[in-house]
Amino acid sequence: MSAELSEIGLYGLAIMGQNFALNMAEKGFKVSVCNRSPAKVDATVARAKAENIATLVGHKEPKDFIASLSKPRKVVLLVMAGKPVDDTIKLLSEFMEEGDIIVDGGNEWYPNSIRRSKELEPKKILFVGMGISGGEEGARNGPSLMPGGPKSAYDALHPILERSAAQVEGSACVTYCGEIGSGNYVKMVHNGIEYGDMQLIAEAYQIMKAIVGLSNDVMSARFAEWNKGELKSYLIEITADILKKKDDMKGEGYVIDKIKDCTGMKGTGMWTVKEAAEQAVPAPTIAAALDARFLSGRKEEREVAATILKGPTEVPSVSHEQILEDLQAALYAAKICSYAQGLCLIKAASDAEGWNVDLSECCRIWRGGCIIRSGQLDHMRAAFSKDAGLKNLMIDADFAAGLNQRHCQWRRIVTLCIASGIPCPAFCASLNYFDSYRTANLPANLTQAQRDFFGGHTFERIDMEGSHHCQWSESHKDIGDVKERTAGNIGS
Structure with a gap:
């Protein structure tokens, strides 16, 4: 390789693109960057200089950008999903040759990646759809990477991806998911599991606040305590931080109490639920989380309904410490259901598409960098390593024992919420999933x-x-x- 040429290029320099480019350059790779707006190129180069990264170079013309790359040229795109990706591929592929590789690192609907791969076949340019999880922090310091595409393209990318991915116990959080579309699919389901997990934590917060009456600081301490045990995960960790954050904009109260209860979304949860229906795979926890987001958006309607529709006037009297103990058990059990549903969906799609996705590898690469990283993923990886044909995570001996041990506490939490008029759609959907799956004769x-x-x-x-x-x-x-x-x- 010529010393003047870069080993990889990145096009699209919003914060995710900037961070991932800096990540790769910091790992010792020479990285060329380019962007539709030249000002973003200047900003990225200046940031690299400020962070003492000398192996990042900027280019303002697409032709120069592509010419700066060693062959086979490898280009990562981090632009908005949809038409911008198509436009960027058209722009850059004009200057690319047979054997070059384009990697789309955005959240993309997997059939679009399959289509783009076919459209690039006449030029013999290889196309990879790669899920990147971990947000801005992960992109900069090490994300979980989920690439799917031609194996030869993955092999060419692997040295860069392996060093740039999150590292857990000496293992890089990247794996070859399978042929084109598989990486996008695994990332989509990752986000669906994330929807379920976030909703379950939100419901736990509501129970602590509305039924137990805990303050933000006490709730924060409880989540922090949970994060030391079986519930250890990134989302539990940041929940503890969120709840104790004081409002430094106005100087009083807590930020959490000033946030409007309307949840946004970018579509991956909706895609997951749609795909679950297409594959005839039940995903009630994820669907309940999606419905909860839809309902949260109807804020004005809910405010009116709150003056018309009535809930219970008397609520059960239960020891607060008992509720918190039950809640910990229920949260563990329901979270396992969210993972189980997502992994079943990946398996169904993999079988249908012939991707041969390894579920134990999915669990391994989700252990670091990504949003759903959790202490339980090591146990999930072990379950699928032990039995690659495992039909459902819930019937692995270890997870079955954990669910069987906790289901009475789980039921008490759901019953308490219903009796108290507190919505718990994800807890309830998860419990119904558990009960339906363990019922030999359904109606x-x-x-x-x-x-x-x-x-x-x-x-x-x-x-x-x-x-x-x-x-x-x-x-x-x-x-x-x-x-x-x-x-x-x-x-x-």
Whole structure:
């Protein structure tokens, strides 16, 4: 490699792009940067100089930027998802050649990555869709990286990605997820799990505040204590920090109490729920978290409803310490359900697309850098390493024992919330998921009978092979004949 040429380029210098470029350069790689706005190039170069990073160079023209890279040229894009990615690929690929590699590091809907890969095939430019988790801090200091694309492209990128990723116990938080689309999918599900985890923590906060009546400082201390044990995770850690943060803008109170209760979103949670439906994989914790965000956005409606709709006037009297003990157990159990649902979804999509995603590797690379990093991920990794065909995390012997030990406390928390009129959609959805999955005989036989009654959809029997249709009543006979002639297209 010529000493004048850079080993990798990064296009898109908003804060994530700046931070990831500086991260790679700090690890000893020569990095070229470029941006649609030349001012961002200047700002990034100045920042590198201020941080004593000498291996980052700026370019203001796309042609010069591409020419500055050693072959095969490797370019990471960190621009807004959607059309900006297409526009950037069109702009840069004009100057690229066979064997060069483009990596999209944004949160992208995975079919878009598959499409872009095919569009680049005539030029024989390799395309990688790579999930990057960890936010601004992770991008700068070491994120969790989830690349999917041609294996040859990953092999060429690996030395840079391995050194730039978060490091946990000497292991880099990066792995080859599979063919194109797989990296985007794993990152999408990561974000879906994140939705569920955040909602569960928010519900725990509401229980502490509205039922137990704890102050922000006491809640902060409790979350900090939990972060030393089985609930140890990044989200629990930052929750403790958030709750104790004083309002230094106005000089009184706490920031948390001044924030409007309307949650934003960027779409990955919605994609996860949509994909769960497409793959016929239940993801009720994640769906409940998404619904909670939708409901939070209806602030004005909720304020009106609060003056009209009434809740319980008497609430159960329970020891506050008992509630907090139960809450810790319930939060652990419900969080396991969120991970279980997400990992089941990745497995279903991997099987359908032929990606061969390794779930134990997903758990390994999520241990550092990313938002859902948790002390339990080591145990999850071990579960899937021990049994690659594990159908659901909940039935691993160790996790099953933990859930079985805590389910009564979990039920007490859900019951307490319902009796107190405190919403707990994610806790409740997780418990229903647990109970449904452990129930050998669900009432779906009645649902299927109803479908056959009004739609002639047929049903399977437990004592006979094949599909069957029943004449449910004399008045149903003619209707049934019509339905059979229309191939069961009536109803749901």
